[in-house]
Amino acid sequence: MAEKSIIEKAKKIFENYLVRQGSRKTPERFSVIDELYALPQDEHIDVEGLFLRMRNNGYSISRATIYNTLDLLVECGLAVKHQFKDKVALYEQALTYKHHDHYVCNQCRKILEFSDERINLIKEEMGNAFSSHITSHSLVLYGDCQIRNCENLPVH
Structure with a gap:
């Protein structure tokens, strides 16, 4: 799990990115950061896993919002997307990413x-x-x- 300061830094980067893009700053988008960065740093998760995790943690969020937010997080450097063989896309946090x-x-x-x-x-x-x-x-x-x-x- 990322430190609270890392999550806050990620949120600030994301907020600045959304402002530059002219995109909406919704609580749902920021909740995706909370949940992605709550995972262990070496964990990879797909949209369905993140959706279930968020639902279990009381969030009301659609899969489409998660997909779209993850795309935005990849674009601004806060998430890394992997496509392994025949698996669905997997994501991991990128703010403290060390290449591996x-x-x-x-x-x-x-x-x-x-x-x-x-x-x-x-x-x-x-x-x-x-x-x-x-x-x-x-x-x-x-x-x-x-x-x-x-x-x-x-x-x-």
Whole structure:
């Protein structure tokens, strides 16, 4: 869960973004920030999961509002959207985001985050090879974990 100051900072960034875009500042939009940033920092959630979480926490909000708000949060840099293989889009908070890559189990669909400095070295080498300054990358590894009955585990 993000610190209260991080959530307040995210809300301020979002408010400024909405003002610049000429968009409405509704309580529902800001409640999406509250719930997204209440998740553990390494958790990924889809719209349906966020919708159920918000309903369970007493919010009256539509899926459409969640979809639209998440799109806005991605646009202003407060959320990161991932599309892993055949899964629906998953989101994670981005304000304190440190770049990482992902491993996804083919069976249980568990998502693990990892960082490895060697990937940055490859990124640098490829940038040199292409005469380019590579600014970002995305790496997702898919495999079959060795956890017994992993397909019965809850998905992250």
